Amino acid sequence: xxxxxxxxxxxxxxxxxxxxxxxxxxxxxxxxxxxxxxxxxxxxxxxxxxxxxxxxxxxxxxxxxxxxxxxxxxxxxxxxxxxxxxxxxxxxxxxxxxxxxxxxxxxxxxxxxxxxxxxxxxxxxxxxxxxxxxxxxxxxxxxxxxxxxxxxxxxxxxxxxxxxxxxxxxxxxxxxxxxxxx
Numbered sequence: 001x002x003x004x005x006x007x008x009x010x011x012x013x014x015x016x017x018x019x020x021x022x023x024x025x026x027x028x029x030x031x032x033x034x035x036x037x038x039x040x041x042x043x044x045x046x047x048x049x050x051x052x053x054x055x056x057x058x059x060x061x062x063x064x065x066x067x068x069x070x071x072x073x074x075x076x077x078x079x080x081x082x083x084x085x086x087x088x089x090x091x092x093x094x095x096x097x098x099x100x101x102x103x104x105x106x107x108x109x110x111x112x113x114x115x116x117x118x119x120x121x122x123x124x125x126x127x128x129x130x131x132x133x134x135x136x137x138x139x140x141x142x143x144x145x146x147x148x149x150x151x152x153x154x155x156x157x158x159x160x161x162x163x164x165x166x167x168x169x170x171x172x173x174x175x176x177x178x179x180x181x182x
Contacts, residue, residue, distance in 0.1 A: 008038035015047060024051050040071035046078045049085075058085045076105035076112075084115045087122070095119055110139035114146045126153050 004010060015030030031048035034041050049064035065082035068075055083098030099116045102109065113136035120129035133150040136143055154161045 006037050008034040008041050008044070011037065012041060012044045012047075015044065019047065019051070024054070027051060039067075042068040042072035042075050042078065045071070046075065046081060049078075049081055053081065053085050053088075058089055061085050074105055076102045076109065079105065080109060080112050080115065083112075083119075087115065087119050090122075092119055092122060108139060110136040110143055110146065113139070114143065114149070117146070117149060121149075121153065126157060129153055 011030045011034035015027045015034060018024075018027035018030060028048060028051050031044045031051070034044040035048065038044070045064045045068035049061040049068070052058075052064065053061040062082055062085050065078050065085065068078040069082070072078070079098045079102035083095045083102060086092075086098065087095035096116070096119055099112055099119065102112045103116070106112065113132040117129040117132035117136065120126070120132065130150065130153055133146050133153070136146040137150065140146070151161045
């Protein structure tokens with residue numbers, strides 16, 4: 001750093017390191033420094049936004065994600081993170097648009113489907129949630145939060161789930177979904 005004090009990539013890389021060892025404040029400072037050196041550094045903006053969101057500052061996170069998307073309109077992760085932040089603020093239409101865009105840009109990201117399933121549940125659409133959870137679990141069969149949410153949705157619908165720990169698959173019992181849930 002001393003030899004290249006204006007190198008945004010070095011600050012970004014150090015921020016990634018600090019974040020990996022759970023030093024969020026130092027990571028936040030390094031991402032901020034990378035952004036100061038290179039205002040269009042979409043990865044630094046996205047990562048700083050993720051920390052801000054975890055700290056509960058969703059509006060600041062959204063501002064960073066807006067900037068990341070402005071500088072890199074094909075940044076799927078920024079769309080997903082902005083979708084989750086706006087969902088957490090109750091702005092479901094914005095969230096859905098961002099999550100759909102993230103899915104268009106990276107259809108292999110299981111978290112897009114998981115977050116979108118959460119959104120469907122806030123709007124009382126359990127079957128749409130189950131569809132997205134099925135995709136999330138297809139992409140990542142070990143995604144514990146998706147497995148738990150899927151089990152919760154089936155339980156609310158009155159359908160028992162048999163969880164096969166060896167194959168990590170969840171299968172509904174033979175009973176069909178209640179008519180009211182269709």
